[in-house]
Amino acid sequence: MRATFMYKAGDVRVENAPDPVIEHPTDAVVRIVRSCVCGSDLHPYHTMPASEGPAPMGHEFLGIVEEVGSEVSGFTRGDLVVSPFAFADNTCEFCREGLHTSCPNGGFFAVGGIGGAQTEAVRVPQAQGTLVKLPADVDAALLPSLLTLADVYGTGHHAAHQARVRPGDTVTVIGDGAVGLLAVLSAKQLGAERIILMGRHRDRTDLGRFFGATDVVPERGEEGIAKVRELTGGHGSRAVLEAVGHLPAYQMAVGAVRPGGVISRVGVPQYENAPIGFGSLFGPNVTLTGGPAPVRAYIEQLLPAVLDGTVEPGRVFDRTVSLEEVPEGYRAMDQREALKVMVTP
Amino acid sequence: MRATFMYKAGDVRVENAPDPVIEHPTDAVVRIVRSCVCGSDLHPYHTMPASEGPAPMGHEFLGIVEEVGSEVSGFTRGDLVVSPFAFADNTCEFCREGLHTSCPNGGFFAVGGIGGAQTEAVRVPQAQGTLVKLPADVDAALLPSLLTLADVYGTGHHAAHQARVRPGDTVTVIGDGAVGLLAVLSAKQLGAERIILMGRHRDRTDLGRFFGATDVVPERGEEGIAKVRELTGGHGSRAVLEAVGHLPAYQMAVGAVRPGGVISRVGVPQYENAPIGFGSLFGPNVTLTGGPAPVRAYIEQLLPAVLDGTVEPGRVFDRTVSLEEVPEGYRAMDQREALKVMVTP
Incomplete structure (x- = not known):
């Protein structure tokens, strides 16, 4: 064969x-x-x-x-x-x-x-x-x-499921690849009210809107974080679904998540070490979850x-x-x- | 004054x-x-x-x-x-x-x-x-x-609460300081059945047993991890409450936690970067939570x-x-x- x-x-x-x-x-x-x-x-x-x-x-x-x-x-x-x-x-x-x-x-x-x-x-x-x-x-x-x-659908669902997305929730999805878009769909199915999609490819983010994204943030890094915070009353997003796997995406997740919120990763990490101390996860009581779906x-x-x-x-x-x-x-x-x-x- | x-x-x-x-x-x-x-x-x-x-x-x-x-x-x-x-x-x-x-x-x-x-x-x-x-x-x-x-009691309770300790649970507590010992007490109050206390000061671990610890592991590092795995059927502990804050304690938590389990940190981290990639948290779908209580x-x-x-x-x-x-x-x-x-x- x-x-x-x-x-x-x-x-x-x-x-x-x-x-x-x-x-x-x-x-x-x-x-x-x-x-x-x-x-x-x-x-x-x-x-x-x-x-x-x-x-x-x-x-x-x-x-x-x-x-x-x-x-x-x-x-x-x-x-x-x-x-x-x-x-x-x-x-x-x-x-x-x-x-x-x-x-x-x-x-x-x-x-x-x-x-x-x-x-x-x-x-x-x-x-x-x-x-x-x-x-x-x-x-x-x-x-x-x-x-x-x-x-990809099960993986997007896993991201939302592990983040315990619930009706009325505010969810940010990092990444407009297939998994990110289906994380949008999954968050929508679990009742999320506000779904912010971080991605810069218009055809993809348009599909994200079709799947349920209410906002699209094309900016990255500090600029992207600031935009998500602006959209969420200054405090950040209750759940952040990270569907990329590169360190800058994780860093955006840390910046965009609300105190007490959850970062749920399904993008396979292309890094081993990353910030998790007082200045990133610990201070604001942020939970990090996810893995292979x-x-x-x-x-x-x-x-x-x-x-x-x-x-x-x-x-x-x-x-x-x-x-x-x-x-x-x-x-x-x-x-x-x-x-x-x-x-x- | x-x-x-x-x-x-x-x-x-x-x-x-x-x-x-x-x-x-x-x-x-x-x-x-x-x-x-x-x-x-x-x-x-x-x-x-x-x-x-x-x-x-x-x-x-x-x-x-x-x-x-x-x-x-x-x-x-x-x-x-x-x-x-x-x-x-x-x-x-x-x-x-x-x-x-x-x-x-x-x-x-x-x-x-x-x-x-x-x-x-x-x-x-x-x-x-x-x-x-x-x-x-x-x-x-x-x-x-x-x-x-x-x-210290509220902080120990926070560790157990964030790990969602439930009746019948298996919980490992890293650290025999006051917070670790009260994490033992809190896990017990939330119904944990098996409580493994990692600590090497006999007077403290005795108090830990009084508070509800069922097992004490004085070994540290790889040896300590092996002991916890041995006590938990080879798979590790569903919840690990980390009450120290130094990197080696976090590394022990990563080694001792069961796939799909939770590491809950309340020891103030004396590090910022640590392993969270495929080989530590991501691969086994381990959740990391906790923070100042x-x-x-x-x-x-x-x-x-x-x-x-x-x-x-x-x-x-x-x-x-x-x-x-x-x-x-x-x-x-x-x-x-x-x-x-x-x-x-």
Whole structure:
């Protein structure tokens, strides 16, 4: 089959690779129907040394079950499924608490010897716990929105959920990428009244307004912080959802959050050390939360409104490429020509 | 009157100072009945440059109202009162949310021109919002426990409250100072089932066991982390209450906390930057919370069990000195000869 590998920063190739096979009785093999390029794929696209390549790429997909291991029940060949970007057994104490990303039997696609999803087919470990079956007769027009359940919609929801967004809340979202925009949508669904979107790409922030943003702040840094404070009566935003992952975004979050408020991070941090002392988090009793989203915990909850068209998270896809064109998809996202690129096999 | 000043690290003096007077109609003047030395007073005792001195010291007190300003109602001369270490109007939007430490009309004793409490009398700004009246006929034996409501008990409670400690919970407390020990008591009051106290001073950890600790871990660093993980089935502690403030204590908290758990800090951080990236907080979805305790928000709630003797937080005081002996009190706490030193005028 054909599969995507990153050789080093800026160097993405589609190549021949062995077809995936059942390796454990808990596996399934799934043929990809739709996959996509993630904002987090751009981090290695900027920085990956050649010594770490070639690395399989992609962790979001819809697919058709092709084969299941002997210990997988509830799925048969031909089922349409969505997979979270992290596989998990869905039975351990962490999964039962909704923290599938910490499942001791779990892991991430395209990491640690598990294949990527920007490919024709993928082996899914812990398939029974990981996969969620979709209606067989689903309208093809819904596929983009269903695909967002694999990562970006669940991740945006996680940001809002961890920040305990509640009706009437004031929420600031940092980042107008797909996750940031779907954090806007999620904050709106949880009842936020005021949603300030910090982003500077007009087409994206317009989509943010469609999803529920009430204000857009294109300024960054101190200027952006001042604007958010001005919009929130001088005190800052009760919740700040940080969907970027770079240190300046964290610093903006610290500046924009209200005393006693919450910073909820879902952008994968590209830093390890950052200010958390008296002058940043401690003095104003600010809570810092977030992490990789346990998307599996949210799929059933978010699915109905996608299926009945109440929400259209799939609007974040503004370009579609074939599998052979995946390198062009990376380039387009990196150049901000595309917000999020969907891949058809 | 006589009052305590720190001239520089290690140099504490009791000197003559002007008697406090009403400066604003919202002030009261309170004559000190009991004050004390705080673990946080030891931070400047270790590091304060001479250029920052002389600084008034002390922020915890019980007292008798001597005079009130024209806008203070509900208090009269002779009332016995307890004061939180932070004064606040108790009417603003932050105070109404229970975040008195962020009151725009508030501030801290012994900071920014406000007198300290290791003295004979103190001016209390925002007296009506700040002070809490105690029963006139209170048993003198209860004074030590009542004094803890000014800071250390409320601060220990804040740590547990911010960590949302709940019945059946597993909680680890880092630090066997007065705040750590009262965090143990608070976790117990909130229903924690397993309370692991990290501390190496046997007399203190014994008091911790009296307050509710089920396990004591004297080891520090990686060894201490391993011990907590061993005691918690390998996964770590759902909540970690950090009552020290030094970076190694934070690092222990990161190592000892369970994925999806909470680190709640009340030790005043003696650092600004610390690890919060994928390898520390983000990857395991750990929440970081805490800050200076809005003690005022908790006094009424914690008072009844103190008055009826259900709890005895005043047991943290193991030495009493006169005002003139305050420098000796600092020395004894610094040398770990005393856990917490009470000051009588």
